[in-house]
Amino acid sequence: MKYNNGVYSLTLKTQLFQYHEKNSHLVDFADFKMPLWYEGVGPECLAVRNSVGIFDISHMGRTFVSGPDAEAFLNYVTTNNVTTLRSNHAQYTLLCNSEGGIKDDLVIFKLGDNQYLVVFNAGNREKDFTWIQKNSKDYKVELKEASNETAMISIQGPKALATVQKLTTTNLSETIRFDCMFAKVSEKECILSRTGYTGEDGVEISVMNASVNDPSKALELWEDILKAGKDYEIKPCGLGARDVLRLEAGMCLYGNDITESTNPLEARLSFVVKVDKGDFIGKEAIIRKKEDGIKIKRVGLRVIGKGIPRAKCKIIKNSENIGTVTSGTYSPLLNLGIAMGYVPIEYSNEGNKVSIEVHGKLIDAEIVGVPFYDPKIYGVKRSS
Amino acid sequence: MKIEDYEVPEGLYYSKDHEWLKVERDVCRIGVTDYAQKSLHEIVFVDLPKCNIDVTSKQPLGTVESVKAVSDYFAPIGGKIIEVNDVLSNKPDLINMSPYDEGWIAVIKPENLEEIKVLMDSTKYAELLKSIIKN
Numbered sequence: 001m002k003y004n005n006g007v008y009s010l011t012l013k014t015q016l017f018q019y020h021e022k023n024s025h026l027v028d029f030a031d032f033k034m035p036l037w038y039e040g041v042g043p044e045c046l047a048v049r050n051s052v053g054i055f056d057i058s059h060m061g062r063t064f065v066s067g068p069d070a071e072a073f074l075n076y077v078t079t080n081n082v083t084t085l086r087s088n089h090a091q092y093t094l095l096c097n098s099e100g101g102i103k104d105d106l107v108i109f110k111l112g113d114n115q116y117l118v119v120f121n122a123g124n125r126e127k128d129f130t131w132i133q134k135n136s137k138d139y140k141v142e143l144k145e146a147s148n149e150t151a152m153i154s155i156q157g158p159k160a161l162a163t164v165q166k167l168t169t170t171n172l173s174e175t176i177r178f179d180c181m182f183a184k185v186s187e188k189e190c191i192l193s194r195t196g197y198t199g200e201d202g203v204e205i206s207v208m209n210a211s212v213n214d215p216s217k218a219l220e221l222w223e224d225i226l227k228a229g230k231d232y233e234i235k236p237c238g239l240g241a242r243d244v245l246r247l248e249a250g251m252c253l254y255g256n257d258i259t260e261s262t263n264p265l266e267a268r269l270s271f272v273v274k275v276d277k278g279d280f281i282g283k284e285a286i287i288r289k290k291e292d293g294i295k296i297k298r299v300g301l302r303v304i305g306k307g308i309p310r311a312k313c314k315i316i317k318n319s320e321n322i323g324t325v326t327s328g329t330y331s332p333l334l335n336l337g338i339a340m341g342y343v344p345i346e347y348s349n350e351g352n353k354v355s356i357e358v359h360g361k362l363i364d365a366e367i368v369g370v371p372f373y374d375p376k377i378y379g380v381k382r383s384s
Numbered sequence: 385m386k387i388e389d390y391e392v393p394e395g396l397y398y399s400k401d402h403e404w405l406k407v408e409r410d411v412c413r414i415g416v417t418d419y420a421q422k423s424l425h426e427i428v429f430v431d432l433p434k435c436n437i438d439v440t441s442k443q444p445l446g447t448v449e450s451v452k453a454v455s456d457y458f459a460p461i462g463g464k465i466i467e468v469n470d471v472l473s474n475k476p477d478l479i480n481m482s483p484y485d486e487g488w489i490a491v492i493k494p495e496n497l498e499e500i501k502v503l504m505d506s507t508k509y510a511e512l513l514k515s516i517i518k519n
Contacts, residue, residue: 025425036452037425037452040425040426041425041426041450041451041452042426042428042451240451240452243452244451244452306429306473307429307431308428308429308449308454310454329451329452330428330429330449330450330451332428332451337429359431359446359447359454359456361431
């Protein structure tokens with residue numbers, strides 16, 4: 001049972017539930033009633049790739065970390081180097097267990113000296129908070145769980161900045177990817193960041209003092225953004241589109257592609273593991289794994305022909321089960337099945353052909369790099 | 385007839401798994417119902433059965449898939465599959481647009497046409513839909 005809205009209940013609702021209930025097809029996700037789609041997963045995905053979409057991500061966990069040891073503490077519990085993170089900037093990082101397995105992937109926003117906002121996955125809200133609290137005993141830090149007191153809205157796509165710019169005096173053209181700052185958006189106190197989970201440029205807005213008990217502020221902002229994006233045909237997007245978009249971009253979903261038993265090296269996330277920065281939880285185990293060498297790694301899989309691979313499908317090579325699909329979907333952008341999974345290093349080269357067992361039938365697939373789309377045409381590095 | 389948003393044409397037979405069956409002389413055309421296609425929403429892939437294979441009633445024939453969901457469909461009657469709607473491999477959303485007509489999936493030559501007696505008529509299927517919607 002979870003505490004939310006003044007009562008204990010089995011399902012939680014975000015500040016924007018009223019809108020979702022009226023306009024979307026709902027789904028249960030990580031204890032929350034969330035929108036799966038509004039108009040449809042396909043058109044919502046395409047809106048984000050071609051123009052702009054808006055997502056409610058208030059279900060994610062938000063914890064403020066402050067105090068004289070905040071930097072040292074975050075350096076100890078996460079794998080990336082918090083010392084090199086400048087104020088008004090954010091970093092992607094991991095929370096690992098002592099065996100080097102991934103407890104969660106998260107984003108840390110540095111709001112000022114020893115002042116941080118840490119954003120967790122929805123399904124790990126309690127687990128992560130308990131974990132960092134347990135490991136904070138030797139540090140002078142204050143942890144403030146703020147998930148129920150703040151809302152979070154994500155605006156993604158090539159027209160995302162233009163949409164949000166209409167509602168704020170903060171000059172977004174002077175910011176770069178992963179910048180973050182306090183800002184007023186539509187007259188509301190917010191933390192604005194140029195982050196996202198779609199591969200596209202975009203903005204995530206954490207709305208301050210927007211409790212689940214008083215959702216009016218979050219609902220107003222949501223409607224204001226829809227109005228601001230009207231000329232760009234902005235679409236509200238559900239978790240269906242969110243999952244497809246992140247997979248098209250090659251990003252991991254916690255619980256599927258990375259778990260407590262996944263090593264960051266196998267998951268190809270070593271770019272956020274800084275073993276030279278001083279002690280952190282999981283460091284020794286990760287170094288040991290590096291010395292021993294990894295045996296499997298995460299790869300992208302693109303279906304040749306028809307068929308849609310799904311999580312848990314077997315990856316087959318020469319009649320042998322060599323691995324498992326961890327995420328799979330149909331890509332409305334590419335009009336084919338795409339997936340991620342783990343295979344032995346010797347099969348992991350791009351261009352290698354494998355089979356995937358889908359509903360008892362074998363379909364052909366090729367190991368490919370990510371993102372799945374052409375980065376010259378879509379995503380943050382698009383040329384136009 | 386129409387139950388809320390869902391079309392339930394008369395004269396067809398229905399399974400509790402939301403397949404429909406239409407008797408055409410001595411063969412049966414099958415597909416999935418309007419309720420099934422609306423529940424899946426945007427259908428992006430149909431795994432079609434092979435032609436000329438023998439199937440028994442309730443045998444899984446394939447899957448109908450949307451971006452985020454997979455649904456098995458079953459043979460509403462036993463017999464030999466004599467025709468499949470190959471157009472669906474390139475236009476799976478025909479099931480969304482025309483579930484009872486252009487979105488048909490296969491034609492079965494039944495082993496024993498009497499088997500349709502275990503299926504529902506449109507009135508009974510409408511009742512089933514009403515009870516599903518209520519819950």
